[in-house]
Amino acid sequence: MSNQKLRTTFLTAIYSLLILAGQTSFGANEVDFRENVAPILQRHCLSCHNDRVRRGGLSLHSAQATSKGGESGPSIDPSDPDASYLIDLITPTEGTAEMPRDEPPLSEKEVATIRNWIKAGAVWPADFEIQPPVLWSLKPLHRPTVPSDFETNPEFPIRNPIDAFVAARHKLNGLEPAPEASRRTLIRRLYLDLTGLLPTPEAVESFVSDEDPHAYEQLVDELLASPHFGERWGRYWLDLARYADSDGYLGDSMRRHAWVYREWVIDAINQDLPFDQFSIEQLAGDLLDKPTLSQKIATGFHRNTLSNTEAGVDLELYRTKEIVDRVNTTGMVWLGFTFGCAECHDHKHDPISQKEFYQIYAFFNNANETTAKVKKPWENAEYEQARTKWEPQYQQLLSELKAYENTGLTKKQQTEITEILNKYKKTTDLKRLSPFYQTKKAGWKELSAKLAKQLQTKPSPPATRAPIFTERTKDRRDTFVHVRGIYNRPGEKVSPDTPFVLPDLSSRNQTPDRLDLAQWLFQNNNPLTPRVSVNRIWQHLFGQGLVSTPNDFGTKGAVPTHPQLLDWLATEYKSRGWSRKAMIRLLVMSSTYRMSSASNARSNPQDINNQLLWRQNSYRLEAEIVRDIHLTASGLLDRTIGRRGIRPPLPAFVTDVGRSVKWPASQGSERYRRGMYIVFKRTVPYPMLMTFDAPDATVSCSRRERSNTPLQALTLLNGPMFFESAQVLGKEMHEHYPDDFPSAMNEMFMRCLGRPANEREQNALSAAYSDLLQVASQNNIDSAEKTSPQLTALIQVARIIMNLDEFITRD
Numbered sequence: 136m137s138n139q140k141l142r143t144t145f146l147t148a149i150y151s152l153l154i155l156a157g158q159t160s161f162g163a164n165e166v167d168f169r170e171n172v173a174p175i176l177q178r179h180c181l182s183c184h185n186d187r188v189r190r191g192g193l194s195l196h197s198a199q200a201t202s203k204g205g206e207s208g209p210s211i212d213p214s215d216p217d218a219s220y221l222i223d224l225i226t227p228t229e230g231t232a233e234m235p236r237d238e239p240p241l242s243e244k245e246v247a248t249i250r251n252w253i254k255a256g257a258v259w260p261a262d263f264e265i266q267p268p269v270l271w272s273l274k275p276l277h278r279p280t281v282p283s284d285f286e287t288n289p290e291f292p293i294r295n296p297i298d299a300f301v302a303a304r305h306k307l308n309g310l311e312p313a314p315e316a317s318r319r320t321l322i323r324r325l326y327l328d329l330t331g332l333l334p335t336p337e338a339v340e341s342f343v344s345d346e347d348p349h350a351y352e353q354l355v356d357e358l359l360a361s362p363h364f365g366e367r368w369g370r371y372w373l374d375l376a377r378y379a380d381s382d383g384y385l386g387d388s389m390r391r392h393a394w395v396y397r398e399w400v401i402d403a404i405n406q407d408l409p410f411d412q413f414s415i416e417q418l419a420g421d422l423l424d425k426p427t428l429s430q431k432i433a434t435g436f437h438r439n440t441l442s443n444t445e446a447g448v449d450l451e452l453y454r455t456k457e458i459v460d461r462v463n464t465t466g467m468v469w470l471g472f473t474f475g476c477a478e479c480h481d482h483k484h485d486p487i488s489q490k491e492f493y494q495i496y497a498f499f500n501n502a503n504e505t506t507a508k509v510k511k512p513w514e515n516a517e518y519e520q521a522r523t524k525w526e527p528q529y530q531q532l533l534s535e536l537k538a539y540e541n542t543g544l545t546k547k548q549q550t551e552i553t554e555i556l557n558k559y560k561k562t563t564d565l566k567r568l569s570p571f572y573q574t575k576k577a578g579w580k581e582l583s584a585k586l587a588k589q590l591q592t593k594p595s596p597p598a599t600r601a602p603i604f605t606e607r608t609k610d611r612r613d614t615f616v617h618v619r620g621i622y623n624r625p626g627e628k629v630s631p632d633t634p635f636v637l638p639d640l641s642s643r644n645q646t647p648d649r650l651d652l653a654q655w656l657f658q659n660n661n662p663l664t665p666r667v668s669v670n671r672i673w674q675h676l677f678g679q680g681l682v683s684t685p686n687d688f689g690t691k692g693a694v695p696t697h698p699q700l701l702d703w704l705a706t707e708y709k710s711r712g713w714s715r716k717a718m719i720r721l722l723v724m725s726s727t728y729r730m731s732s733a734s735n736a737r738s739n740p741q742d743i744n745n746q747l748l749w750r751q752n753s754y755r756l757e758a759e760i761v762r763d764i765h766l767t768a769s770g771l772l773d774r775t776i777g778r779r780g781i782r783p784p785l786p787a788f789v790t791d792v793g794r795s796v797k798w799p800a801s802q803g804s805e806r807y808r809r810g811m812y813i814v815f816k817r818t819v820p821y822p823m824l825m826t827f828d829a830p831d832a833t834v835s836c837s838r839r840e841r842s843n844t845p846l847q848a849l850t851l852l853n854g855p856m857f858f859e860s861a862q863v864l865g866k867e868m869h870e871h872y873p874d875d876f877p878s879a880m881n882e883m884f885m886r887c888l889g890r891p892a893n894e895r896e897q898n899a900l901s902a903a904y905s906d907l908l909q910v911a912s913q914n915n916i917d918s919a920e921k922t923s924p925q926l927t928a929l930i931q932v933a934r935i936i937m938n939l940d941e942f943i944t945r946d
Contacts, residue, residue, distance in 0.1 A: 198259035272688035313736035313750035336885035365405035379832035383441035396435030418653035438602035471688035479620030485689035497614035506600035665705035678752035758827030759810030780814035865930030
C-alpha cells in the first residue's frame with residue numbers, strides 16, 4: 136500500500152471514530168457544528184459540493200461524504216488542522232482564496248470557525264446532513280400579500296397592486312416618487328412601447344385636450360388592438376428566437392421562406408394567443424393532437440438555429456451543434472438558466488449536471504427538419520395580379536408568330552410550328568424553330584426573341600415551404616452524454632428528463648417527448664417560467680427587468696429588486712390565463728409606469744440608478760424603431776403587416792464584401808416598410824441595424840445592448856434613408872408653409888417630438904434657418920442648377936430636428 140493510500144485510510148478511520156463519538160466535548164475551542172459550521176458550509180460550499188454536484192469528487196453534505204474526501208484525498212485532518220486541505224483552500228492569500236470559486240473569500244472569523252472545528256475533532260452530529268442553499272428563483276411560487284403599510288401620496292395614487300408594492304419600498308427607503316409625466320409624454324411613451332410608431336399631431340392634441348377620465352385607458356385599449364402591436368412585441372420575441380433569413384457560417388445560404396415563422400409570431404401576438412399555448416406550439420406544435428398548419432409553422436422557432444451547408448462539413452457534428460443550441464435556447468428563454476455551461480461538465484455555479492443537460496438534449500435528438508406547404512391569400516392575389524398583367528403581352532406575341540402559318544410555309548411546317556407554340560407555356564427553348572429562320576428569318580427571329588424574353592418573366596405560382604419540425608418515428612436515435620462535450624465520444628446513455636432541482640416531469644408516455652417538455656414548463660409547480668416571462672414584459676416597459684439579468688436566474692445572475700412584486704406578477708400572469716395583453720395593460724395602467732422619467736424630477740441621491748423605481752426610465756429606442764419613427768414622421772412608412780422581407784438599398788462597399796452577396800433593392804413603397812422586415816443575412820447584416828445594437832441572430836438575445844457612439848450620430852446625419860426622410864419632410868413643409876417658417880417648424884416638432892417648440896428652441900432654429908437660407912441663396916447664385924433656397928433651408932432644419940437626441944429617445 137502506498138504512503139498516500141495508507142494516510143488516507145488512517146485519516147478516514149480516525150474521522151469515522153470521531154463521528155461515532157457524537158457530542159464529545161473538546162474544551163474551550165469547542166464549536167457547535169449545527170449553529171456555527173453548517174451555515175458556513177451551506178452558504179459557501181454546498182452549491183458545488185453536494186450530494187448531486189461533486190466538484191473534484193468532493194461532497195460536504197454529510198459526515199460520510201466529507202470523511203471520504205475527493206480526488207485530492209481527504210479534505211480534513213483532525214490531527215492537524217493547518218495541514219487540512221480544506222483550510223488551505225479557504226485561507227486567503229493577498230486577498231484571494233482558491234475557494235469558494237468566483238466569490239469573495241471567507242472572512243477571518245469564518246476561517247477560524249472551520250479551523251477550530253477541525254482542531255476540536257471535526258465532530259459531525261450523527262445522521263445530520265446539510266442541504267444546498269435553495270436559489271431564490273427555484274423556491275415555490277406563492278402569491279404575496281399586497282402591502283398596505285405605505286403613506287398616501289397624491290402625486291403617486293395607488294391605481295393597482297403594482298403601485299402598492301412600489302410605494303412600500305419607497306417608504307422603506309425614504310424615496311419620493313416622481314410626479315406623473317405630461318400627457319404629451321404619456322401618449323408618445325404608449326405609442327412607442329405598444330406599437331413602436333409615433334402618434335400623429337392630431338392624436339396628440341386630441342388626447343391632451345380630452346377631459347374624459349377614461350381617456351388614458353381608452354388609448355391603451357386602442358393601441359393593444361392595433362395590428363402594429365404584434366410587430367412591436369413580435370420583434371422582442373424574434374430576438375429570443377434568434378430569427379434570421381440566412382443559415383449563417385461561411386456559406387450563409389438564404390432561407391427564402393423563413394418569413395412565414397415571423398408572420399406567425401406577429402399574428403399570434405396580435406391575437407393574444409396565451410403565452411403557454413404560444414410556447415407549447417413553438418416547442419412541440421407538431422406533436423399536438425391533429426396539429427393545424429399554424430401549429431406546425433410555430434415549430435419554426437427552433438429552425439432558426441445556424442446551419443452549416445458548406446460542402447465537406449461533418450454533418451453529424453453540426454447537427455449536434457444545432458441541438459445544443461436548442462437546449463441552450465430553451466433553457467434561457469423559458470427558465471432563465473444558462474444550460475450551456477453544462478455541455479462539457481457539470482455546471483460550475485447552478486444546480487445543473489452534465490447528465491441533465493443531455494437528458495434535455497434527448498428531447499430534441501429525434502426532431503426531423505422538414506417543411507410544410509403554405510398558401511397565403513395575399514400570395515395568390517399577387518400571383519393573379521402579375522399573371523393578369525403578363526398574359527396580354529404573351530398572347531399578342533403568340534398571335535404574331537401564328538401569323539407566319541399563312542406565309543408560304545408547307546402544311547407540315549405549319550403543323551410543326553403550331554405544336555411548338557403550344558409548348559411555349561412549358562418551355563422557353565426556341566431553338567427548334569431555327570429551320571424556319573430561312574423562310575422569314577428577320578421577322579421570325581425578332582418575334583422569337585421577344586417571346587423568349589416574355590416567357591422568362593412569366594410569374595410562378597406561389598410555392599412557399601415553411602421550415603418546421605416533425606418527430607422521427609423510425610430508426611430513433613439514442614442519446615449519450617458527450618464526454619467533455621465531444622460529440623463522437625459517447626458516455627452514459629440517457630433518456631429525456633428535466634433537471635432534478637425543478638418539479639418532476641409529468642409525462643403522457645413511457646418515454647417523454649417534446650410535448651411533455653413544453654407542457655412541463657407550464658406546470659403549476661414550476662416556479663421559473665412565470666417569473667422569467669413576466670420579468671421580460673416588465674423589462675420592455677421599464678427599460679430594465681425587476682431581475683436585471685433576464686437570461687440568468689441562477690447564482691451568478693442578479694437578484695430581484697422587488698421579489699414580492701415579481702412573484703405577485705408571476706401569479707397574476709397565470710391567473711389571467713397567460714394573456715400577454717392583459718399583463719401589459721395592467722402594467723401601463725399603473726402609476727409606476729406613468730411617472731416622469733426626468734432624473735431631476737426628484738432628488739434621490741441614495742438611488743441614482745433608479746433600482747427602486749422612483750421614476751420611469753429614459754432610453755434610446757431600438758435599431759428598427761429608430762428607422763421606423765423617421766419613416767413615420769416623414770410620411771414615407773408603408774404599414775403593410777407581415778409578408779416577405781425587404782431589402783433597402785445598400786452601398787456597394789457592403790455588397791462587394793463576402794461571397795455571393797446579392798442584394799436586389801426593393802422597389803416602390805416596399806422599401807419603406809418597417810425595420811423588422813429588413814432581410815437579415817447573418818454574414819452581411821444591414822449596417823444601420825448593427826450600428827444601433829441589433830443582435831447578430833447567432834444566439835438567443837433576451838436584452839439588447841445600448842451603446843452611444845459617434846457612428847450612430849453620423850448614421851443619423853448622413854444615412855441615405857435618414858436623409859431622404861428629412862428631404863420628404865422638408866418638401867412637405869415647404870408646400871404647406873412656403874412663407875411661414877414658424878408654422879413649418881412647429882409642425883415638424885409635433886410630428887417628431889409630439890410637442891411644439893419652446894421659446895428657446897424657436898429662437899435657435901429661426902437663427903439657423905436664416906443662416907441656412909442665406910447659404911442656400913448664395914449657392915443658387917453660384918450654381919447652374921436653381922433650387923428653392925427656402926426648400927433647401929427647410930430640409931436642413933428637418934435634419935436638425937431629426938438628429939435631436941429627444942427624437943430617438945423614449946421618455
